Amino acid sequence: DPYTREWQNGNSRWDMIDVLRAARALRPEGIKWPVSEEGMPTLRLEQLTIANGIVHESAHDALSDVYATISVAKLVKEAQPKLYQFLMLHRVKSKVLELLQLGSFKPIVHVSGKYASTKNSLAIVLPLCKHPTNTNGVIVYDLSVDPEALITLSVEDIQQRIFTATKDLPEGVNRIPLKTVHINKCPVLAPVSVISSEDAQRLAIDLVLCRMNIEKLKVIAGLTEKIVAVFSGHSYSEQEFDPDLSIYSGGFFSEADKQKMSKIRSLSPEQLAKADFSYTDPRLPEMLFRYRARNYPDTLSAQDQLRWNDFCKNRLSGQQVGASITLVAYQERLQELRNNCECNKDIINALDAYAIKLSKSTEIKDVGVTIKN
Known part of the structure; x- marks a missing residue:
């Protein structure tokens, strides 16, 4: 599990x-x-x-x-x-929810790398509603920004200003500062009372402006429904269809499936290849196949080996969502290290040899860069 x-x-x-x-x-x-x-x-x-x-x-x-x-x-x-x-005590979900207090229109301090370092990675935010598709998400609004756009823009326009990379937004168009606080990921939250007037001045936080923006948000008709529509319409379907990327977003596994999963590591590779667990969760058969392929490749049938090679090829070439690094990017990085870093060249050569081995085994003919000695 x-x-x-x-x-x-x-x-x-x-x-x-x-x-x-x-x-x-x-x-x-x-x-x-x-x-x-x-x-x-x-x-x-x-x-x-x-x-x-x-x-x-x-x-x-x-x-x-x-x-x-x-x-x-x-x-x-x-x-x-x-x-x-305080932060250690409030890292757990139950305590996080106590701070968020949905429906109270009570602001909180949110510290996160989501906010610019020029703003001390901190914002005073207002919790607005639960995330419509992520049970562990609460949507908040950065109160340093006038919420007028939430009134005037359509759901589609708001989505564009949230889910489009900043560099890809049209010139002069600013992001709408709606963020998701993940209550199961130990977010750093605190009551606004931790910020004194002196702190606010030092941190360049306008507390009066924040209070004014709360009042504006209070009177926006249908605000919750609009935000729910914004986040309901944003699809992460490509990633969610990949079991490797959906163990936390695809819901909890049933107790029956968990009991079957607990038996996996007690089986020999040969027993595992023949086992039929009949899972109810659609993610688990593919997860089990990849587990076998990664740990016991010798137990794969010829058909399974072709299936695994195809998966690896797509992942390494970037054709499949979820690649942490493609072979092209990997070898480009090696070339950068060779040119600009006083690294052990034997290690770089070994890493390069590994990339070549992967490209041959998966029949990726062009990995983009050849490392030069």
Whole structure:
């Protein structure tokens, strides 16, 4: 069951980057906050550890980064214990919902990388409604922006200004600041009372403007229905049809399916190839096939091998949604590293050889770039 690691035994994905953003913006005292060469604030781990005298011997080494992150978390806890405790307590869904208070027209502070670093990655937002297709989503509005567009624009125009990349919007057209807070992803939220008048001035937040925009939102007729239509009409269907990408968006698995899933790792590869689980969830047969192909390729039939090769080819060439990196982009990145980085050339050659092996095994004839020695 892919969900249990997320919640079992009190587990959660509490991302320290947003905790650090909150500490820097709301309670910066007690921590030295580094700036980049361009004079901009930075939360790069290696810079934070240097500024605060934290041992971080091998930046970007996975284990070293883990220890450094733990030390940075301790730093926040010691410097701002009340903030740390509040954010830790309110990382779970039940506490997040207490803060959101849908229908109350009560604003909250939302700290997230969704907001510009020039705005301290922070906004005062108003929770508006539940997301129509994501049970773990609550749609909020950034109160620093006049909501007039929500009144005058059609559902289709609003969708364009939300779901089109900023660089692709027509000149002079601004995004509409509707965001989705994912209550199951430990969002960093706080009551507006954490921002004093001095804090507001330091952070360039206009509290009066925010209150005025709340009053405007209150009187927009049919606002909830309009927003529901906006987000109902935006389709992520390509990704949702791929089981690898839909274990969190496609709903929970039934208890009957979970019991069958729990048996998978106890079976030998040969038993797994012959097993018939008769799942009720349409995602699971494809997930099981990919599990076998990735872990026990020798058990695939000739027909299954062709099916797997076709999947890999489409994923690596970018023809299928969900590719983390295509072969073309992979080799372009290797070329950049070879030209601009004092990297171990043997490692780059090995990575290049791996790409060539993949291209041959999947019959991708043109991967775009050939690495030059």
